[in-house]
Amino acid sequence: MSEEFISHDEYDAFRQFLEDASGIVLGDSKQYLVGSRLNRLMVQQKLKNFTELMQCLQTNRVNGLRERVIEAMTTNETMWFRDNYPFDALKEHVFPSFAKLKERPLRIWSSACSTGQEPYSISMAFEEYQLSNPGALSGGLDIIATDLSTEAIKIAQLGHYDASSMSRGIDDARRDRYFKQHETVWEIMPRIKERVTFRQLNLKDTYSLLGKFDVVFCRNVLIYFSMDLKSDILRRMSDTLNPNGFLLLGSSEVPNRYVSNFKMIRVTQGMLYQREN
Secondary structure (H helix, E strand, O other): OOHHHOOHHHHHHHHHHHHHHHOEOOOOOOHHHHHHHHHHHHHHOOOOOHHHHHHHHHHOOOOOHHHHHHHHHOOOOOOOOOOOHHHHHHHHHHHHHOOOOOOOOEEEEEOOOOOOHHHHHHHHHHHHHHHHOOOOOOOOEEEEEEEOOHHHHHHHHHOEEOHHHHOOOOOHHHHHHHEEEEOOEEEEOHHHHOOEEEEEOOOOOOOHHHOOEEEEEEOOOHHHEOHHHHHHHHHHHHHHEEEEEEEEEOOOOOHHHOOOOEEEEEEOOEEEEEEOO
């Protein structure tokens, strides 16, 4: 399927479907992107053209098709210790600010966890901090990791990664310390894995069942949403944070454009945002 098989009306209808279902906003003239992402799915479903696909989506007559289309259109770009500075900031600023916490675990939400590299990197950073600071954060760490993609969550829960995944952001020392190799597959160590609980979640949906957090990671996902949805997500994420909790965003994302109750803290190579009481 190529872009010439997607009419302007069909493209507009698909854009609306995708935004309503997932919050993802497609720009103008992205027919080629849509075609390239959905071509294999259409072949698998034996759909003759984009018109037939849209009819199936609108009538919901193919079980699971809506979810599979959203999966195909979701970008699961990720790597270990992505951009480095958020994980350095955890060890140098965030963890020390909670160092005396003993009565309960520190709670962190990785809100667009993809195939698990971000929450597992957080768990590794926590272990490295504790090794350097014996007795600190003795209540432990509880990471809730969520993603829209059910397929990504399945990979993350398994915790097995191939050579391509392991070539992105993990050095040899951490690979040897935190993974066990089985032929061409690396399995995350149980002590790193056990701190993380994975759940499927659409960021448009309620967060009330997640509880309260000390830290929220929402990195490199808001760029796909409308201004109104960004504001709504950040307002509700702020509500999940305990007083003085921290929000970590992507480098181009600034919460105070949308909500006003965060103060900016400059750290090496980046920014943290702390909820004000």
